[in-house]
Amino acid sequence: MKADNIRKSDLGGLSMVAANGNENPNIEDKHDVLRSTQTVIHKALEKLGYPDEVFELLKEPLRMMTVKIPVRMDDGSVKVFTGYRAQHNDAVGPTKGGIRFHPNVTEKEVKALSIWMSLKCGIVDLPYGGGKGGIVCDPRDMSFRELERLSRGYVRAISQIVGPTKDIPAPDVFTNSQIMAWMMDEYSRIDEFNSPGFITGKPLVLGGSHGRESATAKGVTICIREAAKKKGIELEGARVVVQGFGNAGSYLAKFMHDAGAKIIGISDAYGALHNPDGLDVDYLLDRRDSFGTVTKLFNNTITNKELLELDCEILVPAAIENQITEENAHNIRAGIVVEAANGPTTLEATEILTKRGILLVPDVLASAGGVTVSYFEWVQNNQGYYWTEEEVEDKLEKVMVKSFDSIYDTAETRRVDMRLAAYMVGVRKMAEASRFRGWI
Numbered sequence: 001m002k003a004d005n006i007r008k009s010d011l012g013g014l015s016m017v018a019a020n021g022n023e024n025p026n027i028e029d030k031h032d033v034l035r036s037t038q039t040v041i042h043k044a045l046e047k048l049g050y051p052d053e054v055f056e057l058l059k060e061p062l063r064m065m066t067v068k069i070p071v072r073m074d075d076g077s078v079k080v081f082t083g084y085r086a087q088h089n090d091a092v093g094p095t096k097g098g099i100r101f102h103p104n105v106t107e108k109e110v111k112a113l114s115i116w117m118s119l120k121c122g123i124v125d126l127p128y129g130g131g132k133g134g135i136v137c138d139p140r141d142m143s144f145r146e147l148e149r150l151s152r153g154y155v156r157a158i159s160q161i162v163g164p165t166k167d168i169p170a171p172d173v174f175t176n177s178q179i180m181a182w183m184m185d186e187y188s189r190i191d192e193f194n195s196p197g198f199i200t201g202k203p204l205v206l207g208g209s210h211g212r213e214s215a216t217a218k219g220v221t222i223c224i225r226e227a228a229k230k231k232g233i234e235l236e237g238a239r240v241v242v243q244g245f246g247n248a249g250s251y252l253a254k255f256m257h258d259a260g261a262k263i264i265g266i267s268d269a270y271g272a273l274h275n276p277d278g279l280d281v282d283y284l285l286d287r288r289d290s291f292g293t294v295t296k297l298f299n300n301t302i303t304n305k306e307l308l309e310l311d312c313e314i315l316v317p318a319a320i321e322n323q324i325t326e327e328n329a330h331n332i333r334a335g336i337v338v339e340a341a342n343g344p345t346t347l348e349a350t351e352i353l354t355k356r357g358i359l360l361v362p363d364v365l366a367s368a369g370g371v372t373v374s375y376f377e378w379v380q381n382n383q384g385y386y387w388t389e390e391e392v393e394d395k396l397e398k399v400m401v402k403s404f405d406s407i408y409d410t411a412e413t414r415r416v417d418m419r420l421a422a423y424m425v426g427v428r429k430m431a432e433a434s435r436f437r438g439w440i
Ligand SMILES: NC(=O)C1=CN([C@@H]2O[C@H](COP(=O)(O)OP(=O)(O)OC[C@H]3O[C@@H](n4cnc5c(N)ncnc54)[C@H](O)[C@@H]3O)[C@@H](O)[C@H]2O)C=CC1
Pocket: 171, 172, 173, 174, 175, 216, 243, 244, 245, 246, 247, 248, 249, 267, 268, 269, 270, 291, 292, 293, 304, 318, 319, 320, 321, 340, 341, 342, 343, 367, 368, 370, 371
């Protein structure tokens, strides 16, 4: 059966019936990131002429592990946390992707995040498939030692399916190099070998790579620069708004500030700051905490919703999913939206922004700098020979520019938006690898 004959029911009833069986999908269903990514994969495969079985293979992860992690809390009680690890497709190579610690982590979200990782790895041409992990927890309410016990417990729980040649985790929302270090240590104990290649985003002294901490933002900065050239926007003096002030958002604000742009708005989970004359980025960087929180220090804040609608040239969502929806897409005033976050714009909003002539650089391209330098870290760990920061930056620059160009050209020649173009580029390698392996 051809891709254009794929039944609507194969997409989980994307058009009419929600996953919960409702005829009228509620807002949560409409913003179901797994179903949205399946819709675009379906379209991409259709455009590329792949048969139905390719969609059947790629619409869900090959493997999904749910684990219970008992953790002794500091007060002596035991709390049992739920964790997930999804491995989307390992036809190309081991799976790769971050681990998220967040109270709103769900199984569906982790599945979608693993699919996005496969697409990213295809886009920047890494020898990986996509994986992703998550633990339902709020690290902001946990002590240092509780976090250590949770991180080690998670690795023990998933140890059978991960490893340097199977599935290689990394940081994501509310996880950092310290958590990667505990996880690497725990895995090394289980493996009875020092195994730096088990995980990336480690501290430099444990085999981390130069440039990994800032890599996601560096990749986004390169995409902004390339997109600005296409739109004839001068970066010097351009007004930039960044949602999220964590790993991705804070480095991004710094890089854009250093490039001469004016950062007029930033936000965190608690609110947003706005100054039309430009915020003092260095001061904010100095004052933010390890969870990317800074707005609590100020009284005159605005909301995240107001932030997204500020008048600016460049808008960078760098926090969480479903921030630009059909409700606010008409009010976005930026000329370019570059997605540092995974899944910040719904499909309806993508359509609205594209129709309005706003250039949207999608997550699977824009945020691929992180996994690219993670790959460099893994290569360095495997060969035991380490590169300078300049070498890493030079290689990242080449990868990102090439990937941006290939997706921009695909969008132009196939007359599709950048998101669909990115999916078309990203899905091809894993589809071909699955075919050569004889899976489809
Ligand atoms: N860290 C990495 O290497 C990569 C991260 N990403 C994506 O970038 C996004 C941000 O990740 P990181 O910067 O690593 O996380 P982080 O944990 O360092 O920072 C997250 C930021 O988002 C804010 N935030 C959380 N919930 C929010 C909400 N409901 N509304 C507004 N802001 C909120 C936090 O306050 C914080 O400022 C995520 O979508 C992540 O998946 C993508 C590629 C790689």
